[in-house]
Amino acid sequence: MNMPGIEFLIDRKGNKKAVLINLKKHKNLWEDLYDAYIAHRRRNEPRESLAKVRRMIESKAKRATYA
Numbered sequence: 001m002n003m004p005g006i007e008f009l010i011d012r013k014g015n016k017k018a019v020l021i022n023l024k025k026h027k028n029l030w031e032d033l034y035d036a037y038i039a040h041r042r043r044n045e046p047r048e049s050l051a052k053v054r055r056m057i058e059s060k061a062k063r064a065t066y067a
Contacts, residue, residue, distance in 0.1 A: 005022035023030055048056075 005025035007020040008016045009018040009020065011017050021030055
């Protein structure tokens with residue numbers, strides 16, 4: 001398959017080992033890959049509920065108003 005701006009590095013056995021991405025052509029693809037990597041890396045971190053995050057944001061906004 002030919003994909004302009006994307007090249008695969010192949011070992012002597014023909015296995016794909018790495019990929020070169022032209023970031024000028026595929027900036028959005030790189031951002032998606034990086035976001036997926038970060039999400040995967042953080043998969044075991046503790047999570048907060050949406051309601052708790054909203055309360056924290058509102059609390060910080062109120063404190064900033066009074067400061």
